[in-house]
Amino acid sequence: MNLTIQNHLLFAGGKQVPYRATPNRSGIMNPDTIIDHDTASNPLDPSGDIGWLTMPVASASAHVVIDWRGGITQLAPFNVQCWHAGPSKYGNRYNFNAFAIGIEHDNPGYLRKIGEGIYSGVCVIDTNRNSEFRVARVATPEHGDHYWLAYSEKQIAASAALHAALKAAYPAINTVLGHFHICPGRKTDTNPLFPLSHMQAIVRGEAGELPPPIKTKPEPQAPVTAKPSFLPDATVIADSLNLRGGPGIQFAVKGAIPYGTRIDVQEKDQLTGWLRVVTPFGATGYVHGGFVRLD
Template sequence: MSIHISQHRIEGAPFKPSPNQGSAFASGLPDAIIIHFTGGSSAESAIGWLCNPQAKASAHVVIGRDGVITQLVPFDTVAWHAGASSHGGRTGYNKFSIGIELDNPGRLKRTEGGDYVSAFGRKYPAQQVIAAVHRNERVESFWLSYTEEQIEATFDLCIALCANYPVWEILGHEEIAPGRKDDPGPAFPLDRLRQRLITRGRDEDTGFNRKPDGDIDPDTPSRGTGFVTASKLNFRSEPRASADAIAPPLPRGTVVEILDQKAGWHQVRVNGKIGWLKSEYLKTG
């Protein structure tokens, strides 16, 4: 189901405003999405807690096992979901990212009687449990499967977020706070979500996203300036559509320095980085 965002809110989704929020994101942000599990017993209990001032925590949305998305914080406003966090040279991910909480109890324990039990003592049916090794660990443990409805809603929401915000990084809480956090855990198809949505600068060896860096060559002479006319224009390492992007897409109006031109592409310099833009989305002269 396709999701529409307007005024930083999901159209038609329930909105329960959380008092636990910061100020508006800085310009050019949010550019990351962080995936979490609630570690709780239901979406309702998670929403109640994340709207309680005592929690001093929130997320932009909570997605229930039925796939219903409840929004708590508008997408242009900082929510408090990441805590102490760092990845790829950035720290404090609340100020960069949209937080998505999925209703899931988290790691389960298998009792001697063969039951799978959450930290808060609920038993879950064996057919809903997977055994898997967490990406930060070496030994198998037990996790409750996410529902298809929940995964589909998460993918659909991320597609809409990528269309509305300059997102170039999708990470699990477990990746920005390893050791401290283990969500969303191995039951969530995080790598598949990234492969589907983030093709820019993905590190093929680790599967992790890294912030792409272009070559810096201040000596190349300029041939004038231009500006971007598309709403978001990919900035690529070479003059072909399949080349890697070397930075987040450039928003409309970005002024670039023209360096060269070749078969429908312009080589440009922006913020000290040199790369290629499709000429048809560039106004020059």
């Protein structure tokens, strides 16, 4: 998909993408961040969420909506503040609407299993009737333990192309976050199957030519490679801290580290807070940074 941005408007193959103006916008901004969202709507009914995001009563909007088939509709120029983030905080920054572009992806959000291959949430997702639908159960500390609809290949390809086009038009963009990062406890979008780390790599110029992964399963156990030496730089502050095989509670517990143990933190995932660590007993694995005090 050949996406370009001219005068803060989006073009695909030289032709402006459909534009539906939203009144839910405020002043001019210089974007340096992208926030990825889900619409929490029926993926096969793209008209619903665009209708809602362009109504004054919604008091909500985003710059673009990417539908299930990969079609993109723009609702406001990229240098105008839209109302997609709400009260928000990440690191030492607040009020993400003031500097972040909002991308909505048609996806229903969390689902409950109500039958074999049938799931319910804001709509019914029947994988028996629609072979395009792939649903996986995934638990993360930020999302909880639910069933989620995998994004479609076309949707992810369009989203990746858009992230790249935005970076080209606004070189200051260096951060990609999910709505759940900036509104913890209040938001769970994008869902855990969204390839956020790939989108982050795109804006950092690190993604290369690889197409974005279409995730239908939790990420496999991350490989652990130990540093040759043990250089403790943190202290466990939980009574008994689970050491896991990967960065998330969906990964198996490999052991427990007692309170006060000195550990070596080798890597920190700034997005999720998970740490890759080595224990004094030579074990390697992952712990959540909330239970560790760094020196």
